Amino acid sequence: MKKRNSPPVTPADCIACGSACCRYIIVDLPHEPRGEESFEELLWYLFNPHTKLLKEGRRWSLMVSGRCRMLADDGRCRIYEDRPFLCGDYPQVTADECHGPDLRDFSGRIFQSAEELLTYLADERGKEWARRRLKRMVALEKK
Ligand code: SF4
Ligand code: SF4
Incomplete structure (x- = not known):
């Protein structure tokens, strides 16, 4: 700083x-x-x-x-x-x-959280692998 x-x-x-x-x-x-x-x-x-x-x-x-x-x-x-x-x-x-x-x-x-990092990578850096992982993680949380 x-x-x-x-x-x-x-x-x-x-x-x-x-x-x-x-x-x-x-x-x-x-x-x-x-x-x-x-x-x-x-x-x-x-x-x-x-x-x-x-x-x-x-x-x-x-x-x-x-x-x-x-x-x-x-x-x-x-x-x-x-x-x-x-x-x-x-x-x-x-x-x-x-x-x-x-x-x-x-x-x-x-x-x-991991979800926040994956969201950043998917939405702001266009990482498809992050989008896929995030989707799976969200689905897992709903179970
Ligand atoms: S954050 Fe708090 S403990 Fe750290 S330098 Fe500032 S006043 Fe001091
Ligand atoms: S982090 Fe620990 S060692 Fe450092 S000033 Fe605070 S209490 Fe002291």
């Missing part, structure tokens, strides 16, 4: 937002998925209710929900001084770009 010139987010802001950043991880995929085979893996991710896929331009990322075990009940980090570099970078995040618990300023697409 881009950095802008506005005041940094404070620890108080983080506690007020419910420490959203400490409740999931995001891992960038090494390659942009292209063929059916590579999307196969992404569909598998999305069958898991704790995962989402993010797409920002050609960059795809996997988001996995789950509370960090170093997050204290009062919203503070139990290993603040030793927190990983990625967490330590967050005080530089500005209030403008802070995404909050719902990724509100994320400018890309968020796919919450």
Whole structure:
């Protein structure tokens, strides 16, 4: 996510937002998925209710929900001084770009389920294989 010139987010802001950043991880995929085979893996991710896929331009990322075990009940980090570099970078995040618990300023697409991804591939990218799979999946859900 881009950095802008506005005041940094404070620890108080983080506690007020419910420490959203400490409740999931995001891992960038090494390659942009292209063929059916590579999307196969992404569909598998999305069958898991704790995962989402993010797409920002050609960059795809996997988001996995789950509370960090170093997050204290009062919203503070139990290993603040030793927190990983990625967490330590967050005080530089500005209030403008802070995404909050719902990724509100994320400018890309968020796919919450395999059906959403297949619909995107079928309708916006014209993938016939995705249309066929989606049809079968919808039929299965109706049984
Ligand atoms: S989303 Fe923003 S306010 Fe919330 S924990 Fe992360 S950096 Fe702090
Ligand atoms: S290590 Fe600390 S700052 Fe990092 S995700 Fe866990 S609780 Fe949050």
